[in-house]
Structure formats: structure tokens, C-alpha cells
Amino acid sequence: MDVHHAAATALTPRRAAPPAAPMPPLRFRELCETILAEVDRVIDGKAEASRVALTVLLAQGHLLVEDVPGVGKTMLAKTLARTIDCSVSRIQFTPDLLPSDVTGVSIYNQATRQFEFRPGAVFANIVIGDEINRASAKTQSALLECMEEHQVTVDGTSYGLSEPFMVIATQNPIEMEGTYPLPEAQRDRFMARISMGYPDEAAEIEMLESHQSESPLFSIEPVAEASDVASMIESVKAVYVSDPVKQFTVALGRATRTSERVRLGASPRAVLQLLRAAKARAALDGRDFVLPDDVAAMAPAVLVHRLILDRRAAAAGLTVAGVLDALVATVPLPSDGAARLRRQA
Structure with a gap:
């Protein structure tokens, strides 16, 4: 698993945080257009998929990106995450991944003679779960509380997750060997599911032009902060x-x-x-x-x-x-x- 930014979550028992102030309408629209423009620099010909991804983020939901390999599922998740200056983690789901790798684990410290909580990869604003259906059902279920209640409970103590919080998971619906299909209860936790699909001819030619030397992903700079997204979410609520x-x-x-x-x-x-x-x-x-x-x-x-x-x-x-x-x-x-x-x- 790769961590792109250091998580800023304070590991304290969960308590309600004061809501952010709604963003002015003009600033809201300008920031949305800027974020989508940055994503479109990397994801060619998939404006609607990018728009749905941003919609889910602002609606405080989670996104499932389901399609065949090589059409940009993980790239879309990474690009959206990079446009926001916040904590981001990536989990590569595999059959041997444990629930504690996702949520965290309590470890005994011999020096202090106390158990200390070591946070897992879910402690980030945006969590990218790559090939989520390759993990066991037990590991998949570790995300249920995180996605629904924005908290993690370990050894009877609940720890609040960063706000905003979003899970973007990918899966391949074609190659089913060695996979664990998501049960209905877990699929229901995702606000939306999208399929990338193949790009049209013009978009694919543009992709060859823009990606032949290096991925434009590396040139993406954050255009919004976590506090901006929190303010935009309050605007949506209103x-x-x-x-x-x-x-x-x-x-x-x-x-x-x-x-x-x-x-x-x-x-x-x-x-x-x-x-x-x-x-x-x-x-x-x-x-x-x-x-x-x-x-x-x-x-x-x-x-x-x-x-x-x-x-x-x-x-x-x-x-x-x-x-x-x-x-x-x-x-x-x-x-x-x-x-x-x-x-x-």
C-alpha cells in the first residue's frame, strides 16, 4: 500500500466536529470547474465519469469503479485524489490482506507496558481500494463501518476518520478467478458505480499524444484543500x-x-x-x-x-x-x- 500524503487524523475517540461554512456559489462553481479540468488533463474522453466521481465526493458517498483492465479505473481515482491537498492512501487488495491492515491494530509497547493503536490505511481523506474483490470477505467487511459511520472500532474504542472521507474502489468484473465478489450488503455501501468504457478514437489518439513520454498524472497539482471540500459539502447540504x-x-x-x-x-x-x-x-x-x-x-x-x-x-x-x-x-x-x-x- 502506498501513502501519498501523511494522514492528519488525530487518533482520539470519535466526537462530532463543527461543520464548515458553506462556500459562496461563485467560488463553488469555479472550484468544481477547476477540479474537473485537472482530471480531464489525465483522463481523456471521460468527462461524465469524472463528473460523477466529483458528485459522489461532494455528496459524501463512496464510488465503485467497475470495468475491464487498462481503461483508467485506478488512474481516475488517483487523479481526483491528487487535485485535493489532503491525506490519500492506496490499498492494493490481495487474498492475504488482513482486516487489521485496513483498519489498524493495537500493539503492546513493552517500554510503556500499554497497548498502542497503530492506524491502518483507512485513516486518510481519500482511500483508493485497488481490486477490492481480490480480498477475502472478512477483509472486505472491515470497510463496512468505515464507509457507513466514518469511524473505526478496535478493541472497543471508536476512532473518528478524517473529514471529508471517501472510498474509491476498483474491480474487474471479467477476471473472476481468485476473486471474492462483493456481496449485496457491501455493494449497497457504495453511493454510485460507474464503468469507464473504452475511449472513442479521437480520445485514444489524444491519449497517445499526451501519455507517450510520461503520465500527465505526475504534473497534477492540488487545486483545492480538504477544508475547501468540507465547505463545498456544506453547500450541497443546503x-x-x-x-x-x-x-x-x-x-x-x-x-x-x-x-x-x-x-x-x-x-x-x-x-x-x-x-x-x-x-x-x-x-x-x-x-x-x-x-x-x-x-x-x-x-x-x-x-x-x-x-x-x-x-x-x-x-x-x-x-x-x-x-x-x-x-x-x-x-x-x-x-x-x-x-x-x-x-x-
Whole structure:
């Protein structure tokens, strides 16, 4: 495992930290554009994947990047991490990786005759988990508390993780030999899942031009600090959601649970994370309120990896993405005026 920056977490029992002040809208948008521009310097032709990754970061979620080898999964994670001046750690998941390698372990100090906690790689603002499905289920589960509660509990003591905190995990869905597929409970911890896909011809030619001598990753300089990201997160929290948009989000989640084509629908956690992602998307677009289009646009990234098709639907050749698109089309949209209702003073 590689540590790019020293972790700044104080290893003390978890306690609530005072929230940061929201960032001014103009500064928010300028910083988002700057971060995405830096990522686009390294990741050619994948603007939407970069945008979703930033959206998940600002929505306080975690990202699963799933695709075949060599399409830039780890590169995207590294690049986004380098644009922010914060603590970053990288874990190479392997079958012999232990849970204590992730969370940390208490070691007996003979000099002081006391146990001392040695933090694991998860004590960082951004944790890159490379090939997460190559670790055992026991090691994978070590991330569950970290991702959900932003804390680590070892020997009965809970230690708070750095804020902001984000896990970006990669996995290869093709090469399954010697892997441990993520169970549904663990996949549900990831706010969104994206696939990089192959670049188009123009982007691949541009990649040959820009990467032939050395990777542009090494020229990336931080354009934001951890405190900036914390302030941007507070701005996203302040984005207004009208009652009709909440009803639309819940109706979409319930539609996945009642569909005859879906065996496992979206959990309440999935519906909540869908709304949080929609708020971040609205903020990136320069709005302080959520539209139904924001919810619908984030639904594939947030819900597809959580749904399991009925056997008959799978046997008929249907895909989760196709079934979800059809469900989104069946949920009635609230009126535009109702969706734009602002909070009354």
C-alpha cells in the first residue's frame, strides 16, 4: 500500500466536529470547474465519469469503479485524489490482506507496558481500494463501518476518520478467478458505480499524444484543500428539495421493489443516497434546488449496482440498466413549477 500524503487524523475517540461554512456559489462553481479540468488533463474522453466521481465526493458517498483492465479505473481515482491537498492512501487488495491492515491494530509497547493503536490505511481523506474483490470477505467487511459511520472500532474504542472521507474502489468484473465478489450488503455501501468504457478514437489518439513520454498524472497539482471540500459539502447540504421531488424519488425507489422484473429492489439507504447525489448534481449545475431531472440522471449510477433481476427477466436477456430506464419512464414527473418551489422565508 502506498501513502501519498501523511494522514492528519488525530487518533482520539470519535466526537462530532463543527461543520464548515458553506462556500459562496461563485467560488463553488469555479472550484468544481477547476477540479474537473485537472482530471480531464489525465483522463481523456471521460468527462461524465469524472463528473460523477466529483458528485459522489461532494455528496459524501463512496464510488465503485467497475470495468475491464487498462481503461483508467485506478488512474481516475488517483487523479481526483491528487487535485485535493489532503491525506490519500492506496490499498492494493490481495487474498492475504488482513482486516487489521485496513483498519489498524493495537500493539503492546513493552517500554510503556500499554497497548498502542497503530492506524491502518483507512485513516486518510481519500482511500483508493485497488481490486477490492481480490480480498477475502472478512477483509472486505472491515470497510463496512468505515464507509457507513466514518469511524473505526478496535478493541472497543471508536476512532473518528478524517473529514471529508471517501472510498474509491476498483474491480474487474471479467477476471473472476481468485476473486471474492462483493456481496449485496457491501455493494449497497457504495453511493454510485460507474464503468469507464473504452475511449472513442479521437480520445485514444489524444491519449497517445499526451501519455507517450510520461503520465500527465505526475504534473497534477492540488487545486483545492480538504477544508475547501468540507465547505463545498456544506453547500450541497443546503441545496433545497421540494416535497414533489422527494415524492418522485421515493416513488422511483418503490417502483424497483414492486416490479415483477426485479428480485431485489432499492433499499431505503439507496433512495436517500440517490437524493443526496441529485443535490450534488444540482449544485454542480449552479442551482440551489433539485429538479426531477437531477434524480433521474443520477438513478443509473446510484441504483443499477444495487438491483438484482428476476430470473425470468435475466433469462429473457434484459439488463438491469434497461429495466431501470423503463421504470424511470413510468414514474410520473411532478410539475415543473412544483419542483422549483423554494423554501419560504
